[in-house]
Amino acid sequence: MNALLRDPVSLADAVTVHRRTLIAGAMARDGGGIAIVPTAPERQRNSDNDFPYRYDSHFHHLTGFTEPQAWLVLTSSGRSTLFCRPKDTEHEIWDGFRLGPEAAPAALGVDEAYPIGELDTRMPQLLANQHTLWFPFGVHAELPARLEGWLAEVRRRGRYGVESPQSQRDLGVLLGEMRLIKDAGEIEIMRRAARISAAGHSRAMRFCAERFRAGAASVREYEIEAELLHEFRRNGAQSPAYTSIVAAGANACVLHYAAGDAPLLPGELCLIDAGCEVDGYASDVTRTFPATGRFTAPQRELYEIVLAAQKAAIAVTRPGARHRDAHDAAVRVLAQGMLDSGLLDRNKVGDVDAVIESAAYRQFYMHGTGHWIGRDVHDVGEYLALDEAPLEQPDGLGGKVVKKPSRILQPGMAVTLEPGLYVRPAEGVPQKFWHIGIRIEDDAVITPQGCELISRDAPVEVDDIESLMRS
Ligand code: GLY
Ligand code: MN
Ligand code: MN
Numbered sequence: 001m002n003a004l005l006r007d008p009v010s011l012a013d014a015v016t017v018h019r020r021t022l023i024a025g026a027m028a029r030d031g032g033g034i035a036i037v038p039t040a041p042e043r044q045r046n047s048d049n050d051f052p053y054r055y056d057s058h059f060h061h062l063t064g065f066t067e068p069q070a071w072l073v074l075t076s077s078g079r080s081t082l083f084c085r086p087k088d089t090e091h092e093i094w095d096g097f098r099l100g101p102e103a104a105p106a107a108l109g110v111d112e113a114y115p116i117g118e119l120d121t122r123m124p125q126l127l128a129n130q131h132t133l134w135f136p137f138g139v140h141a142e143l144p145a146r147l148e149g150w151l152a153e154v155r156r157r158g159r160y161g162v163e164s165p166q167s168q169r170d171l172g173v174l175l176g177e178m179r180l181i182k183d184a185g186e187i188e189i190m191r192r193a194a195r196i197s198a199a200g201h202s203r204a205m206r207f208c209a210e211r212f213r214a215g216a217a218s219v220r221e222y223e224i225e226a227e228l229l230h231e232f233r234r235n236g237a238q239s240p241a242y243t244s245i246v247a248a249g250a251n252a253c254v255l256h257y258a259a260g261d262a263p264l265l266p267g268e269l270c271l272i273d274a275g276c277e278v279d280g281y282a283s284d285v286t287r288t289f290p291a292t293g294r295f296t297a298p299q300r301e302l303y304e305i306v307l308a309a310q311k312a313a314i315a316v317t318r319p320g321a322r323h324r325d326a327h328d329a330a331v332r333v334l335a336q337g338m339l340d341s342g343l344l345d346r347n348k349v350g351d352v353d354a355v356i357e358s359a360a361y362r363q364f365y366m367h368g369t370g371h372w373i374g375r376d377v378h379d380v381g382e383y384l385a386l387d388e389a390p391l392e393q394p395d396g397l398g399g400k401v402v403k404k405p406s407r408i409l410q411p412g413m414a415v416t417l418e419p420g421l422y423v424r425p426a427e428g429v430p431q432k433f434w435h436i437g438i439r440i441e442d443d444a445v446i447t448p449q450g451c452e453l454i455s456r457d458a459p460v461e462v463d464d465i466e467s468l469m470r471s
Contacts, residue, residue: 013064015185017109019178020062020072020080025175027076033132035171036123036147037062037072038140052239057375058136058175060280063108065098069116073126081126087117102193113322124153133165136172148296172380179374180381181412186281186374187445190414191454193237193278194443197285198457200231202468204246204272205289205459208264209469212292217262219275219291220379221246225259228274237276241283242377244274248471252288252437253422255367266292269299271437275455276375282377284416285455295462300433302421303462306438309419310460313369314442315416317409318450323383324406327369330419335361342430343423359398364423370416379414383407 027033039059043051055197063072063082073081085091087100104113114122119215127133127150143413154164182190207227211219225246232240246259252271264270268291275283288303290296312333313326335355338344349360372379384404395401409415420439423429440460444451459465 006350013109015183016062016064020074021078022178023062023174024076024078024188025075026178027074027132027134027171030169030174031167032074032076032130033134033165033169034127034130035072035074035134036143037074037136037171038143039065039068039070041142042068046089048113054239055280056139057179057280057380058139058172061175061179061375063110065099065104065108071116071119072110073123075130080109081122082108082110082113083116083122084113086117102444118148123150124157127151127154127164127165128157130165131163132167132169134169134171134174136175137170139172173382176380176382179379180372181410181411182374182414182445185415185455187412189279189281190283190374190443190445193241193276193281193283194285194455195457196235196278197275198455199235200228200274200276201272201285201458203227203231204270205287205293205465205469206289206471208270208289209293212266216418218265219353221248221251221259221262221264224264224270224272225274228272232276237275237278239277241275242279245272245286246274247271247437248439251437252439253424253435254437255422264291265332267296269295269436269438271439273439274442275443276330280375282373282375282379283443283455284373284377284418284441285443285458286418286420286439287458287460287465288438288440289465289469293466295466296428299436299438300462301341302337302423302433302436303438305334305341306419306440306459307420307462308337309333309369309385310417310440310442312416313419314444314451314453317415317444317446319409319411319446319448321409322406323370323409323415326415326417330369330417331356331365332359334365334419334421337421338364341433343421343433345428348428357394357398359394359396363426364421365419366422367418367420369419373414373416381413409446411446411448414449415444415446417442417444 037059040056045051069085071083082104085098101113203225204224243258247257248262248264249268251257260275273286277287309330312329316325316329336352372381385407390402392402418441422437423433425434432446442453442455459468
């Protein structure tokens with residue numbers, strides 16, 4: 001019901017006006033035309049019940065507008081048109097405040113706004129005599145069919161001298177480049193999201209320690225998840241940024257395990273990969289901690305390897321380095337750790353270079369070390385340096401591939417750094433390590449000097465985790 005109290009004028013956002021100007025400018029430099037950006041559809045969960053609504057990230061980036069059933073149309077000359085739900089007292093009584101097209105120009109800084117019901121009649125007019133049509137490819141499943149209808153209508157007017165668009169371009173490329181570099185305001189929101197997530201992880205650690213101290217024989221994964229969600233919401237995060245992973249013991253070796261109802265038992269590790277979303281920005285944080293607050297020797301041995309791998313990744317995360325350098329640095333430390341701990345047998349796999357060359361490390365580390373993060377937890381933006389020549393590189397599977405090198409990091413980019421080790425029972429793998437799954441994940445913003453870890457309020461050193469869980 002908050003929406004009823006919202007002052008529409010407070011939605012006015014010079015930042016989104018500026019972003020639209022930048023995108024229009026980028027289109028103009030690349031042949032001009034007109035762009036269409038719908039927000040996300042509402043999705044039915046069951047019966048009369050929808051999934052919680054989440055607007056489209058590109059659309060929100062360009063408008064700041066959070067209502068469903070809205071479309072932004074932007075020309076390369078900078079003219080912006082919004083289609084949105086009309087004011088409707090009856091609907092607003094049931095579903096809440098609507099901005100409405102009359103208030104939208106003042107509130108959002110768009111040049112004009114119309115009711116969503118006029119989309120089909122107005123779009124052919126807006127598309128007339130625009131030679132290039134831009135939209136984010138592969139995002140909105142219903143868009144191509146809607147476009148076909150509008151384009152057919154424009155073509156029908158051809159005999160009256162109206163030209164219809166001749167080419168379609170991916171606006172996602174321009175938006176991806178723009179969203180890849182975060183401004184100070186975005187970074188501040190991301191810091192807040194990361195701080196709240198870190199508080200959630202610390203709370204979950206304390207909760208487990210207290211439950212076992214109070215005599216519990218086990219703690220269920222869903223109880224731990226509830227602690228995270230409580231901490232997210234009580235601090236104002238709107239929702240989790242992705243499905244929370246709370247994995248007790250062996251479940252940690254299932255990479256996309258969701259919080260279930262398995263019991264976490266004394267002596268096991270708990271892996272939590274959970275982050276909240278604040279004002280449209282994600283955080284993505286993983287911690288692995290011992291159920292009762294004390295690592296066993298084998299758990300500690302593997303944990304220290306993963307932590308050292310993360311530190312190696314952090315050390316190379318700075319302007320001028322390539323995105324892939326963090327992965328290569330982490331893999332080298334993990335591979336060395338696999339040999340030193342006996343996870344891999346030197347006599348069979350050779351030295352660290354051989355382990356990397358053959359990708360033998362993938363038995364225990366089968367994912368990448370990080371991704372862009374921003375509005376989307378796996379955020380938009382090209383990972384390759386498209387303006388550089390292709391090179392022969394490892395394909396990560398023990399072979400080679402010719403492709404463009406990984407992209408060079410710049411201040412304002414944001415990445416996750418998330419090495420791990422996952423040990424499934426197998427012949428030759430020391431039994432003391434079986435079923436241990438460990439990941440440590442933090443969010444980092446590239447600064448002029450290096451990187452700022454924004455989720456580090458959650459303890460990560462063995463001593464700090466054990467001391468938090470003792471307190
Ligand atoms: N939580 C998703 C990821 O770590 O990429
Ligand atoms: Mn994660
Ligand atoms: Mn991640």
